[in-house]
Amino acid sequence: MTIPVTVAWTPEGLVVLDQSLLPGEVRYLTLRTPAEVADAIRDLRVRGAPLIGIVAAMGVALAAREPGDDSAAAVRQWVDRAGRLLAATRPTAVNLRWAIDRMLAVTQRTMPDARRLSAALEAEAMAIHAEDRAMCDAIGEHGLPLVPDGAVVLTHCNAGSLATGGIGTALAPVYRAHQAGRRVHVIADETRPVLQGGRLTAWELTRAGIPCTLIADSMAASRLRRGDVTCVLVGADRIAANGDTANKIGTYPLALAAKAHNVPFYVAAPQSTFDLATPNGAAIPIEERHATEITMIGDRRIAPEGVAVWNPAFDVTPAALITGFITDRGLLTRP
């Protein structure tokens, strides 16, 4: 099974797959400074809540990479600044702040010198990456019973290998089922406006040899009515204490449609996506992005000049619409 490498820590810098060019082109970027990492996250060259956590952690480690003769105190300052810069790139996904907080905690430990601090930060970023891979595997195991032989899984956006450092969150049970020899068919919402479903999910599944049918987001309800969908699996950018879940815009109407047709609706996410400090969905900040994501496709204008646009990148699905959470620690269902 072919899983793309989304990120690698190299002597030259942080190497990431530029997801904004897929499916047309597979190109890797080398990011050498925290500012370059922040730009790549902001421009959606790197996206997916778990992956931006990993990449942001590595971005913080970059800040401390070449301390030379500088003091540990100086490195702490650079690292703090990098952490603030990276944390501000995208407000909704909580993994980003969780990863940066872990990195900043390292700087609080007593360190004899800058070089030792830098090494500790690099080790922490590597640990976050390795843990994410393991979390994806665990989500795949816990979700495997939901994807029996012959299953049809409907998904939104991309919560696959491209969104993580491993085999994905929502797609992890699909990959595990495929590895186990089960026949699985994925219905992928194209996911306007950035088309992560059409560009990314369809690409990675096709590459992995898993049958995939692409639909426009608005077709999901008709597909759910048809009665052949086993379950809906989606990822998450932040899960509030009460279970309300922020995920890519379009997840909420998909959950409403799944409910209307009694199709189980599961959210797959690692523990780092659960934010107990946020009481409910209303308290989750929702990022609004630029109008051109809706008015342009590449260089082609698809709406009249001057039209107003509202472009929230995420929505909130109330806990009541969620059948269960597939986490790295197990499957949580409502009592």
Next chain:
Amino acid sequence: MTIPVTVAWTPEGLVVLDQSLLPGEVRYLTLRTPAEVADAIRDLRVRGAPLIGIVAAMGVALAAREPGDDSAAAVRQWVDRAGRLLAATRPTAVNLRWAIDRMLAVTQRTMPDARRLSAALEAEAMAIHAEDRAMCDAIGEHGLPLVPDGAVVLTHCNAGSLATGGIGTALAPVYRAHQAGRRVHVIADETRPVLQGGRLTAWELTRAGIPCTLIADSMAASRLRRGDVTCVLVGADRIAANGDTANKIGTYPLALAAKAHNVPFYVAAPQSTFDLATPNGAAIPIEERHATEITMIGDRRIAPEGVAVWNPAFDVTPAALITGFITDRGLLTRP
């Protein structure tokens, strides 16, 4: 208020606005044969249930336009053939068949000669066009109370002037309210895959000076949750005897979201869209269109080669989700 001319019957042939080029280019096509009319309908150069009814009627009239010395019987044959060709272009909208049936009924009348038959067919097509304009105005009047000063109307696809021979169906009450000096703001779903909302609704409203905000289809549920939407107004391609309504794909999930947030959901359509011969939504044929509508935007590929696509052009909204029907004969609400 500027309303575009969508169709005109001229000595050179049937002149139609090529809607596939909007909003980038305003270009009119001259269609000289029923086959050219059929192609224009199939390729979505002309679209919108009421408008394709008008254009198909004119297409039938074209078949009889230059009878020369031919017999009325020969003209009847050409007209029958044109009717079959045009009726087969799109299966879901019932207005198409309704208009063609009206034209064919003309050929059943006793006619002394081909020239008289041709004139009668042309007159019938002109009548269908004129009646449509009047129906739009009537829908606008009956829907006007639903659009008070300060209203925010959410709509899907294009059921505006571009879909009809007049001021539209779903947008007719909006135009009337605007003319009456009321402030109205329209939230337009972009309506993937063919983007009739972004390309057409946003274009005609902007041109008419009515404020419009464009959103991706999947954002409508979040907008309805926000609580500032007065009502949802959509058109229809066919309304079954029990009130189940086929309309552009994406209407059904929009109705589910409106229901979840108690926002009134109205379907605007002329009497010709009601099909009492179809008992319910399950009996409405749903057109499936080509994969490239989803995988390509212009010449740009936005999904990987070889991915499967499911592309139904319409969905069915159950009558239970519809607050009322705004027709040319009045507002029908559920008992």
